[in-house]
Amino acid sequence: MATFADLVNAVQNLLSAGAAARALQLNSATRERAFEAYVFALVLRAVRRAGGNVQIVGAQSGPNPNPIVFRGNPGQMSSRMQDFAYARCTLNSYDFEVHLDVQFQGTSGAIHEIDVSLYDGGRADAIRQTGSIPGVRHLHGAIECKFYDSNLGTGLGRAFVGLLHDCGSVRLDSFATNGRSQALAQYFTQKNRPQPFFVLSPLRPRVADRFVSDVEQCLRKWRGV
């Protein structure tokens, strides 16, 4: 049985690791973007598990870019300022895309930033042609990603529920964080609230697997596979 002394020792061991000091220097933007990219990768894993095909595409360079460039801040789906990457997916003959940090125009007209989004493939091609901000009519999934910090509280859940309310009906809506929050967990227990995933991390493969399975089931139900 774990004791408090075991916990203190484990923390001390971690902080004594050679790369720990450098890892702790990361700024908040780096931490948040890394976590979003992790969730993005888990969604792609779910698409493959559901039997779909996934291809990473660079906005300028096309399929299989190297380097893979992610957005460092929320931006436009049509942006060609950089070779921003997205995933082109096909599931049961339907094309859709998975994006990171893209802005959408809600039903109210307000602009929303969605951390990980699933959007109709054909419509995304049209958006890249016109340069317009995508609406939510063809938005199929919205995942909010939150890196663990002292702000992990009910307000984030409320903000995400508000965002979803302005997005019409999406097939997939989840709140993912690598942290814990009793208040937030309580908030998401209400009916019709998004599915929350706490302590989602590469250090907890079972939680990651549960997330991937949940997304996979959602995709299967949506596309009838």
Add this chain to the structure above:
Amino acid sequence: MTVPYESLEELFSRLGSLGAESLADDIRRAIARGTLGQVEVRPRKFEVTQQPFSAEAAYQLAAGMVLASIEPVLIHRDLTREYAPNDQEHVELSWKRDLIEGSPAEPRTDLEIAFPESTEDEIDELRKSASALACLLDEIDNKGE
């Protein structure tokens, strides 16, 4: 014997010596907000209240936040492997700003997204220690439920 209050202060001091003062401050903020508890206002009638963490629970929270702060480095390494087309080819990941051309002001450069250089061995050592801490935190958390 390990005393929770002292251990917490030692942890803050250690984080400071590692140059992670902002993380220490953030942990202090999270602890100071307290946690939810229940009080029995009448027989079998409970109300939710905000209560301070015990020193032990505060340390547990701090350990979780320290662990989370380490994870991005592991994520970066995992994704680099996941997106590589094969074992021989390396893929680079980068994050760039999506800015409007011709903007009259640009953001601060200290918010650029960058990961430190670390060797495979260093990452393996970090992952091993981090996994051990994650297991321990989960065990303690499950015990409390």
